[in-house]
Amino acid sequence: KDGTRVAPFAGHPTLLSAPARVMDPEVPDFSGLDVALIGMPMDMGVSNRPGARFGPRALRAIERIGPYNHVLDCLPVGDLRIADTGDVPFRSRFALEDSHADVERWITHVVEAGAVPLSVGGDHSISHPILRALGRDRPVGMIHIDAHCDTSGPFDGTRFHHGGPFRNAVLDGVLDPARTIQIGIRGSSEYLWEFSTASGMTVVHAEEITEAGLPGLIRRARDVVGAGPTYLSFDIDSLDPAFAPGTGTPEVGGLSTREALALLRGLKGLSLVGADIVEVAPQYDATTNTAQAGGQVLFELASLMCFSPAIASTGVGR
Amino acid sequence: KDGTRVAPFAGHPTLLSAPARVMDPEVPDFSGLDVALIGMPMDMGVSNRPGARFGPRALRAIERIGPYNHVLDCLPVGDLRIADTGDVPFRSRFALEDSHADVERWITHVVEAGAVPLSVGGDHSISHPILRALGRDRPVGMIHIDAHCDTSGPFDGTRFHHGGPFRNAVLDGVLDPARTIQIGIRGSSEYLWEFSTASGMTVVHAEEITEAGLPGLIRRARDVVGAGPTYLSFDIDSLDPAFAPGTGTPEVGGLSTREALALLRGLKGLSLVGADIVEVAPQYDATTNTAQAGGQVLFELASLMCFSPAIASTGVGR
Amino acid sequence: KDGTRVAPFAGHPTLLSAPARVMDPEVPDFSGLDVALIGMPMDMGVSNRPGARFGPRALRAIERIGPYNHVLDCLPVGDLRIADTGDVPFRSRFALEDSHADVERWITHVVEAGAVPLSVGGDHSISHPILRALGRDRPVGMIHIDAHCDTSGPFDGTRFHHGGPFRNAVLDGVLDPARTIQIGIRGSSEYLWEFSTASGMTVVHAEEITEAGLPGLIRRARDVVGAGPTYLSFDIDSLDPAFAPGTGTPEVGGLSTREALALLRGLKGLSLVGADIVEVAPQYDATTNTAQAGGQVLFELASLMCFSPAIASTGVGR
Amino acid sequence: KDGTRVAPFAGHPTLLSAPARVMDPEVPDFSGLDVALIGMPMDMGVSNRPGARFGPRALRAIERIGPYNHVLDCLPVGDLRIADTGDVPFRSRFALEDSHADVERWITHVVEAGAVPLSVGGDHSISHPILRALGRDRPVGMIHIDAHCDTSGPFDGTRFHHGGPFRNAVLDGVLDPARTIQIGIRGSSEYLWEFSTASGMTVVHAEEITEAGLPGLIRRARDVVGAGPTYLSFDIDSLDPAFAPGTGTPEVGGLSTREALALLRGLKGLSLVGADIVEVAPQYDATTNTAQAGGQVLFELASLMCFSPAIASTGVGR
Amino acid sequence: KDGTRVAPFAGHPTLLSAPARVMDPEVPDFSGLDVALIGMPMDMGVSNRPGARFGPRALRAIERIGPYNHVLDCLPVGDLRIADTGDVPFRSRFALEDSHADVERWITHVVEAGAVPLSVGGDHSISHPILRALGRDRPVGMIHIDAHCDTSGPFDGTRFHHGGPFRNAVLDGVLDPARTIQIGIRGSSEYLWEFSTASGMTVVHAEEITEAGLPGLIRRARDVVGAGPTYLSFDIDSLDPAFAPGTGTPEVGGLSTREALALLRGLKGLSLVGADIVEVAPQYDATTNTAQAGGQVLFELASLMCFSPAIASTGVGR
Amino acid sequence: KDGTRVAPFAGHPTLLSAPARVMDPEVPDFSGLDVALIGMPMDMGVSNRPGARFGPRALRAIERIGPYNHVLDCLPVGDLRIADTGDVPFRSRFALEDSHADVERWITHVVEAGAVPLSVGGDHSISHPILRALGRDRPVGMIHIDAHCDTSGPFDGTRFHHGGPFRNAVLDGVLDPARTIQIGIRGSSEYLWEFSTASGMTVVHAEEITEAGLPGLIRRARDVVGAGPTYLSFDIDSLDPAFAPGTGTPEVGGLSTREALALLRGLKGLSLVGADIVEVAPQYDATTNTAQAGGQVLFELASLMCFSPAIASTGVGR
Ligand SMILES: [Mn+2]
Ligand SMILES: [Mn+2]
Ligand SMILES: [Mn+2]
Ligand SMILES: [Mn+2]
Ligand SMILES: [Mn+2]
Ligand SMILES: [Mn+2]
Ligand SMILES: [Mn+2]
Ligand SMILES: [Mn+2]
Ligand SMILES: [Mn+2]
Ligand SMILES: [Mn+2]
Ligand SMILES: [Mn+2]
Ligand SMILES: [Mn+2]
Structure with missing residues (x-):
């Protein structure tokens, strides 16, 4: 403790200051990893202000994230086999649908290697592939x-x-709406989202949330997803x-960071098979x-992975 | 829903993306409107940092406000006859008191046409005229x-x-202090505001407000103003x-947007005869x-108008 | 002169404070205009930082552009029949090539109405259609x-x-490379632009430009384009x-605004059939x-139109 | 009240708009003061982003702080003998430890003159000297x-x-850990702070704090420090x-200003012998x-001094 | 040179780091000063964006201006008897014309004390009084x-x-148009300024200025004003x-700072009786x-005062 | 050219997008490199605003620097054996002089490996070690x-x-003042720099520089340093x-980027043994x-290395 510490502003920046692993775009190697940190600098799906393509760069650059999570009591970059594996190699910065195919191919590699993807958007459309x-x-x-x-x-x-990744995912049969909860919903587009309730998702609006009500909300979220494989998507x-x-x-009218952290930390032990943090536009x-x-949320997501039964090496699932 | 939507960053910007109606400065025509959106780019009344003269322009430029209010369940720009009627034609950018006369003349036109004014400041002195x-x-x-x-x-x-529009309004006999409630008060000028309590206004300080206490506060506000004609002024x-x-x-030490939205939405059904949003200095x-x-507040104010008995066409008052 | 002037921060913002003309997206009416000011809020063609979709909005919002050009001695919004005709109605914010088709259709309407298009990007790919x-x-x-x-x-x-609109335009036979001059070229992508010289364009690099050399450069530009119909594109x-x-x-290493204005003003009398200002990303x-x-450049472009023989009503071409 | 008021943007800026007192760096004169406002423009102790050396300048420049505290009902710049005594005259902007000696010497002068120091950082290391x-x-x-x-x-x-002033202070025997409470703690460095609990300090983490829990927290804080001489340090x-x-x-995940003000105002009557506000980096x-x-916190700290028994002239301690 | 230097970010900020002299608003004492630095935080005369009322505060806050002018070879704060005498005590922040009277009264005090005023705006209307x-x-x-x-x-x-101080000054008989030169003129309001040429002022437009042409411009300026008492106003x-x-x-299209400094330094020895720097809006x-x-321009203006025959103590005029 | 290009905002950011080489802090390996790009995130030597410790991070993050220099006709990251070797491993972020020792040790490793250091500050004091x-x-x-x-x-x-690295370097016998030229000098501290002229350096002030005079200035610079080993330091x-x-x-009053680029490009063929770009504070x-x-300057410095006789593999020196 009394020697030299690496300064937070020093060195090649990586996500969570995790070690960088450089990938071959054709034959990526995710072996030996519990968690693959992956950038997805793609924002062609946005409906308004673009810029989230710079999200991975922004989260790599931010200093002083981690190492220790004193609420969850873990040290994700130490406890997990985790690396910043760079960005999805997109074939084109002009083709939205091709980019989705690129994401799907890349994450399939991750899954096949037995790792869990922890993705940094990019816009939210990436969650579909x-x-x-x-x-x-x-x-x-x-x-x-x-x-x-x-x-x-x-x-x-x-x-x-x-605006539509989760409708797409349900229609593709890869997301179970009955085991889906959406938290923080607000804004003026409610009329566009009837699919959520029609398909059976649980929708929690921002105006229903209070700091005092967080424990109940956490219980509700845990009840909805249960013990099955679960994805966590944080916009x-x-x-x-x-x-x-x-x-x-x-x-306007959204969560505070204190509320968001409490919410995330309440999800300890869920069987997370992947997660993302999206829509940071620096x-x-x-x-x-x-x-x-965004960096802190990424850190909390990685921390939750330390307790996910879906990750073999954590010992939790055994 | 699956055709083309107008992008939020496209077109001539107007308040709430309402249709623009261009006025003759001498003979303005507010006929046929339930609600007239009006800019008041005037900040000669400020005591410190100027800039609110750019408030109407800032609220016109902001994208993605509305169309649907899912909490109040209304679509103000569709449900009401509403237009962005441009700005008050001020005779001078150098004459504070003349500008007040210009506002009063203009709003008199609005009132005489049977419309309700929804104004965008400008500094708060505009509320007096x-x-x-x-x-x-x-x-x-x-x-x-x-x-x-x-x-x-x-x-x-x-x-x-x-700093004085509401003292002026009471002294002019146009504002009833017994039916006035002031919410969110704080700062270091309390000694200047004894008129509020002396005249019988209800004053609610910021330090009395908590998220948990909002329902009670809403009841209190509704009790103070009752069923009579009511103005809503949001600084x-x-x-x-x-x-x-x-x-x-x-x-510092003020409301969150979540609290402000809850407060406003709690005022549904009041007999609003006008409202303003002021002091945005971009x-x-x-x-x-x-x-x-500010744009969202304007949207909430317009939404409340859908339920005001003071607006004939809403059917509420009939 | 001693009455009231409209304040620069007042009213519905339009390009050059020209009158707004609202168009039917299906059957636009550009008749009676010498110059149609047109926004093109589209940036799907960018290779790096997006954001130029907000360019038209930024140029509408900027205050104090015009009315009088004392160097060219004209008052474009007075001398010309000119209007802010709004934005190209794009069918999709997700389809680059469709957007180009939308631009081409729209400008064809302008041309057929006998007006000259003065466009505000958006990214530079719009110049091709x-x-x-x-x-x-x-x-x-x-x-x-x-x-x-x-x-x-x-x-x-x-x-x-x-990065390619002018190669495309030459290959489509709509741009004459022998009558094309490119001014201000620099950066690290020279190896990508051999088409310019191969096709016969005149390329003037930034490092060749000095304030003292501007008169010569203006002569050179005028010589290249001659008296024929000419487009002016300002990135x-x-x-x-x-x-x-x-x-x-x-x-880095580019023109100053003083140099750019001198350059533009040196082009008085050219037979301009259209112009654009692109790539403003607020x-x-x-x-x-x-x-x-950007607003000042737009004003200079409109000023040049006062002297273009291609615009009938200016009397220059008669 | 109806005469001229000094505008908040006028005049030589001082802390809290208190009168300036210029000091001789060698023989400073703090006599006759209850409270000495002191800038400490030193940030050599920071572990990450520097800049707090500009903190005193930022707090002098901010306008509209005070004069009246309506919650605590006091007028600190009027009720107390208080002055902006300028900055600690540091011997070097390159020597962290010498700067600490300079602070200690300077505050010793303050103490010996019978005044209470109210310091504006600068980084938090200044609290140790x-x-x-x-x-x-x-x-x-x-x-x-x-x-x-x-x-x-x-x-x-x-x-x-x-990162260590309070460990240093305990080890130097000038801070009593049993009478120390730390409020708002969070972040990823918990493993570095075992000295807090080992030495007997009371540690309240941010995740334990809610707006509803503030009264209890205030009671707890008052219990910890009791009636003895107490320092208040606000980062x-x-x-x-x-x-x-x-x-x-x-x-992320910290206090709101409303919570912080409530917390501070709950400390009325404690026997404060000094206070600081640190780490403002403009x-x-x-x-x-x-x-x-930061300016408002400074004002609240000065307000608390009006009620500190440690300040003779307040009459509270007599 | 090898002792301690006061850090540029330390201490009570003043204009040019000159000593502060606090004035009685009723009976100011400018005696013993060659040059009085005076803030004029007033921007009620602006036609567009307000904010210059914060100009004096901005120039006090900026660090590292002076002490030595190596081009003119002088040390103005050392060579001259100079002080930051604070701001003009305006009777009202709402009354443009009264503020002008306040300025005139204040500067009359300065003149009668035998000092030269060096003013910091505020908007340019202050130059008239x-x-x-x-x-x-x-x-x-x-x-x-x-x-x-x-x-x-x-x-x-x-x-x-x-927009009119110098027309006013000529009509009041206090400014000699034949001895007036205006440099850097541009923008779109030329038609409003015919008074300049009609009254005999020399007008130099921005488009006439080049770096290479500066020596000639300096000669021309010196010729216009000659050896008589001269004011220097820098917007x-x-x-x-x-x-x-x-x-x-x-x-857009204006001077570079390098050009402006060269221009100012070329005016050494003129008989300056006052100067101002205006329109800084932070x-x-x-x-x-x-x-x-703005701070550097103020420093150059003070430097020129070291060589003005109008200032007795410089010895230049003797 | 018609395949996929890596987007400028993608991937782990490195200086000049050069390949990253991770170093052992104890036993760094610079072998096989012509040029080592090195970050030096240290700003303890600053006299005013700190922040340059974030300079290396800022230059890594900036997108679109290189690859091709069309003026010098080279492709430095391709033509040279070059890598982003990370940052100097400083032992302490609190010890200025120790940091200098760390720099000296690190650069000694570079030199002994036969590579040329191209450093990114950090403040200018790093040039001394x-x-x-x-x-x-x-x-x-x-x-x-x-x-x-x-x-x-x-x-x-x-x-x-x-403020003193080059006096130190001369006194240490590692810099030859007779072969040193300083370009762009200005500001108010001339009286502190008599060592420059006293020691025989050539000093070119900013006020002597014009765009038209650049060719002469370049000749003068080349004459001063001649064919011997030369360092290039760019603040x-x-x-x-x-x-x-x-x-x-x-x-204020400095070089434009166009001038700076012209100046640097005029130095082709000098025998550069190292270079730095310092004082970027994001x-x-x-x-x-x-x-x-700063990124472009770094690119120009790397480009000049392609032509330095001091770099064996360029073939220039053979
Ligand atoms: Mn989303
Ligand atoms: Mn979202
Ligand atoms: Mn108000
Ligand atoms: Mn207010
Ligand atoms: Mn282009
Ligand atoms: Mn371009
Ligand atoms: Mn601290
Ligand atoms: Mn802290
Ligand atoms: Mn002016
Ligand atoms: Mn001006
Ligand atoms: Mn330097
Ligand atoms: Mn320097």
Whole structure:
């Protein structure tokens, strides 16, 4: 403790200051990893302000995330076999649907190597191909924290925009709506999200949430997903713009970071098979607060992986 | 739903994306409108940081406000006959008192046409001439959400500054202090606002407000104003600067947007005869959060108009 | 002069404070206009930082552009029949190539109505479909001011990105490379632009430009395009980032605004059949300098139209 | 009240708009003061983002702090003999440990003159030499509001960094750990702060704090420090970065300003012998929110001094 | 040289780090001063973006201006008897014309004490009352560096706006147009400034200025004003917005700071009887560049005073 | 050319997008490299605004630097054996002089491996230990581009601050003042730099520089250093703050980027044995312009290495 510590502003920046592992775009090697940290710098699915393509870069650059989670009592970069495996090698920065195929191929490699993907968006449309890779054999449940349900149908000629990944995933049979809870919902597009309730998802609006009600909400979320394989998707716009201005479709009236952290930490022990943090757009983040919050969420997601029965090496599932 | 939607960043910007109606400055035509959206780009009444003259422009520019209010279940720009009628044509950008006369003349036109004014400041001094036009025949009640009472007397040679509109309105007999509640009060100028309590207004300080106490506060507000004609004035500095930094006299320790939205939505059914959102100063709004919050407040105000018995076409009052 | 002037921060914002004309997306009416100001909020062609979709909004919002050009001695919004005709109605915010078709259709309407299009991007890829509409009958010449030649070939699976519009236009036979000059070229992608020289364009690099050499450069530009129909395309990244930081692919070592204005003003009397100002991305424009520069360039372009023989009503061409 | 008031943006800026008193660096004269406001523009102790050396300048510049505290009912700059006595005259901007000696010497002058020091950092390492001067005769108790315990040991070759002042103070016998409470603790360095609990300090983590729980927390804090001489140290990073982005080691999940004000105001009547507000770094404060919050905290600290039995002239202690 | 230097970020901030002299608003004492530095935090005369009321505060806060001018070879704060005498005590922040009277009264005190006023705006309208005080006995000449002539007539009901001080001064007989040169003129309001040429002022437009042409321009300026008493007025918007974005009516195409410094330094030995630097509005100055440039201009102005025959103690005039 | 290109915002960020080489802090391996890119995140030597410790991180993050230099006609990352070797492993973030020892040790490793160091600061004090490593056997010449001479003596108790590296280097016998030219000098500290002229350095002030005079200046610089081993040190504050606001001691009146690039490119063929780019402080860089300029300068420095006879593998020196 009294020697030299590496300064937070030193060195090649990586996600969570995890070791970098450079991948061959054709033959990536995810072997030996419990958790693969993966950047997905793609924002062609946005409906309003673009910029989330710089999200992975923003989260790599933010300093002082981790190492120790004193609430969950774990040290994810030490306890897990984890690496910053770089970004999905997209074939094109101009082709939304091809990018989704690239994500699905890449995550399939991760899954086949026995690792759990922890992805950094990019816009929220990336969750659809991730779920296609994860839910191929059996639909997964999901805890989805967001200002938006992201279950709207096609418009402007496509259904692959960032407003619809979870409708797509249900229709593809890779997401189980009965085991899905959406938390933090608000804004003026409720009429677009009837698929959520029609398909059986549990929807918790922002106006129902209070700090005092968090323990009940956590219980409810745990009840919805149960012990089965579960995905966790965190859209940074679930936070109020006061806490996370750097995002493309901000909605006032959202969560505080203290509430979000409490919520995430309440999910310890779920059988998480993957997770993502999406929609960080640093162009709108004059204070770096959003990157800071996004980095901390990524850290909490990695911390939860230390307790996921889905990860063999943690010993939890044995 | 699966065709083309107009992108939020496209087209001539208007308040709430309502249709624009261009007015003749001499003979404005507000006929056929339930609600007239009106900009008041005037900030000569400020006591500290100027800039709210750019407030209407900031609220026109902000994207993705509305269309649907899922809490109140209304679609204000569809349900109401509403238009962005442009800005009050001020005779001078150098004459505070003349500008007040211009506001009063303009709002009188609105009232005479049977429309309800929904104004976007500008500094808070504009509420005084608005109230003069609205309360001409009978004093109105008011729900006033602000960090400041704005009932101080003259200083620096005038009583028409933004610190005194409601003292002026009471003294002019257009505002009923017994039917007035001021919510969110804080800061270091309490000694200037004795008029509030002396005249019989109800004053609720920020330090009395908690998220858990909001239902009680809403009941109290509804009790104070009752069923009579009521004005609603929302100073963006009622929000904590974390949520709304872009304003001229910020005061830490204020409301969150989630609290403010809950408060506003709790006022459904009041007999609103007008409303305003004031003091948005985009020069201090590095993240556009303040414009976003101000736009959302404007949307909530318009939503409340859908349920105001004072608006004939809503059918509520019949 | 001693009455009231409309304040620059008042009213519905339009390009150059020109009158707004609202268009039917299906049957637009450009009749009676000399010059149609048109927004093109589309940035799917960018190779790096997105955001130019907010360019038209940024140029509408900027205050104090015009009315009088004392160097060219004209008052474009008074001298010309000109209107802010709104934005191209794009069918989709997710489809680059469809957007180009939308632009081409829209500009064809403009041309058929006898008006000259003055477009505000959006990314530079929009110039290709504009040129397709303008050069349909006969290839046009071009003065192109930019840090980049924008004549590179396909990559990432498309040739419709913002790095290639002028190669595309030449290959489509709508742009005459022998009558094309590119000014301000720099950066690290020279190897991608061999098409420029191979096709016979005149390329003037930034490092060849000095303030003292501007008169010669103006003569050279006039010689290249001659008296034939000419397009003028101004990429804001031709300016040094010190003058225009708000753009997606900044390149240090560029023009000052004083140089750019001198260059543009030196083009008086050319037979301009259209022009654009592109690549303003306000997310990166902390000072609004870029919008200010872009707005001024738009004003200079409109001013040049007062002297273009291609515009009948100017009387110049008669 | 109806004459001229000095505008908040006028005049030579001072802390709390208190009168300036210029000191001789060799023979400072603090006589006749109850409270000495002192800047400490020193940030050599920071572990991450530097910049707090500009903290005193930021707090002098912020406008509209005070004069009246309506919650505590006092007017500190009027009720107390108080002055902005300028900054500690540091011998070097390159020598951390010498700077600590300079602080200790300076505060010793303050103490010997019978005044109470109210210091504005600068980084948190300054609290150690302040406590050395204040606790020389008898260790003081402390209420410490911070995201970090600041009780870690030496690293990078020194123990005088901003992560360790309170461990140092305990080891020097000037701070009584049994009478110390640390509030707001969070982040990923818990493993570095075992000294806090080992020495007997009371540690309250951020995740234990709720708005509803504040009264209990205040009681607990008052119990810990009791009636003895007490120091109050407020690190601005105790606030959530949404409320105070301008600091060097932000930690999401912190206090709101409303909570912090309530907490501070709950400490009325404690026997405060000194206080500080530290770690305001305006380079990261795009909205000036942090300076605003820091200025308000300084005002609350001064207000508490009006009720401290340790200050003779208040009459409270007599 | 090898002892301690006061750090640029330390201490009570003053203009040019000159000693502060606190004035009695009723009976100010300017005796014994060669040069009085005076803040004029008043921006009621602006026609567009307000904010210059924070100009004096911005110039006090900027660090590292002076002490030595190696081009002019002088040390103004050492060579001159100079002090930061605080701000003009305005009677009202709401009354433009009264504020002008306040300025005139204040500067008359300065003049009567035998000192030369060096003023920091505030908007440019302050130059009119300054000239009224300075030119009372005999009209002065002027070197005026600005993007705008500021000789337009009344509009919006007043002639005391910041667009007209020099027309006012000529009509009041305190400014000699034949001995006046205006440098850097541009923008779109030329038609408002015919008074300049009609009255005989020399107008030099920005488009006539080149770096190579500066020596000739300096000669021309010296010729226009000659050896008589001369005022120097520097509007920060003379600089291009790239160099000074923080101002209310920016105009692209302006001077670089290198050009402005060369121009000012070329005026050594003129008989300056006063000078000002105006229109710094820090709200628009995200980089502090404008305050930096404004502070440096103030330093150059003070340096020129070391060589003005109008200042007795310099020995130049003897 | 028509396949996929790696997007500029993708992947682990490195200096110049060069391959990363991870070093053992104890036994670094620089073998096989022509040029070692090295970060030096240390800013303890600054005299004013800190922050340059984030310089290496800022230059790694900036996108779109390189690959091809069309003026010098080279592709440095392809033509040279070059890698981003990470940062100097500093033993302490609190010890200025120890950090210098760490730099010297590290650069000695580089030199002994036969590589040329290309360093990214950090503050300018790092150049002193670099020169100690490079000039051990024989003093080197230097082209130094800066606003400041950085030859002042000790103050505040040390001579190792960023204002004195080149005085230190001369006194240590590792820098030959007769072969040293300093370009861009300005500001108010000339009286501190008499060592420059006294020791025989050539000093070129900013006010002597014009765009037209650059060819002569380049010749002069080449004459001063001749064919001997030469170091090139580029302080980003040599640029005018309009071009590079993100630095700690900005000085208005500096170089444009176009001038700086011309100057650097004029140095082709010099026998460069090392170079640095220092003083980028991203906290003050609201537009990222400074990082952009710094990245481009780094690219030009690498390009010059392609032509340095001191680098064996270039073939130039053989
Ligand atoms: Mn989402
Ligand atoms: Mn969302
Ligand atoms: Mn108010
Ligand atoms: Mn208020
Ligand atoms: Mn282009
Ligand atoms: Mn370009
Ligand atoms: Mn601390
Ligand atoms: Mn802390
Ligand atoms: Mn002016
Ligand atoms: Mn001007
Ligand atoms: Mn230097
Ligand atoms: Mn320097």
